[in-house]
Amino acid sequence: MFKRIDHVEIVPTDAERTINFYVDIIGFKIQSRNEINMPPMKEVIYLKLGDTVIEIMSIDNPEPKSEAPWKVGYRALALEVEDMSKAVAYMESKKIPITWGPADLGEVLRAEIQDPDGLIIELRQWKKQSTQSLT
Template sequence: MKVSRIHHVAIICSNYEVSKKFYTEILGFSIIKETFRDARNSYKLDLRVGENDQIELFSFPQPPQRVSNPEACGLRHLSFEVDNVEKSVRYLKSKGVEVEDIRIDEITDKRFTFFKDPDDLPLEIYEN
C-alpha cells in the first residue's frame, strides 16, 4: 500500500452552529458542501483548509464526551501551518479565542502555540 496524502480529518462537534461559525468565520475555512443526513439527524460539513486539505465537521445528537488533553492516548492535536504565529495569535485573540503563549520547537526552531475549538479539541498553529 502506498498512501499519497491525508484526505481529510473528521471532527464531531457538540453544537453544530457554534462549531460551523468557529471553523468558517474565525479560522476562515471555506465550505465545500453542507449536507443534512435525515437518517442520522446529523450534519456533515466539508471544509476546505488551504489548497488541498479538508475537514469533515459532523454533528450527532448527544455525542459522548472524549478526553481531549494533548497527552491523552489517541489523537494528540490538529496543527495548521501559518505564515506568522504572532499575527495569527493577535487575530485569534481579537475574536475572543484563548491562546497559549508562543513557544519554540526545540527540534525545528519554529514558533508554535495551541488554542482550542468550541469543544476543547486542541488545535495548533505552527509557523512555516
C-alpha cells in the same frame, strides 16, 4: 499506494457553533453540506482551507470528550501560519485565548488554541520561508 490524508473528522457538541468557529475565525470555507438519514448522524459538512479538509459530523447527543490531557488518540490539528505574532494578535482580537505558547522550538514557533469543544489546534510557523516537512 497511499497518497495523503484526505480529511479529518470532528464530532462536535454543536455542529453550527463549530462550523462558525472554523469558518468565521480560522477562514475555512464550506465545501458541502449533506443531510444523512442514519441516526444518530444528521448531517456531514465538509470545510476546506487550501488543500486541507475537515469533515464536521452532526450527531444527536454525542458523548463528551475525555478530559485526560495525555490520552491515546489524535492530540491536535496543526495549522501553518505565515506570521505567529500576527496570528496571536488576531486570535486575541477575536477573544480566542492562546492556551500554550507561543514557544520557539528551534525550527518553528508554536502555539495552541482550542476550538469550541476544547479540541487543540496548533499554530505553527516554520522559520524558513518554504514549507517544511517533518519526514
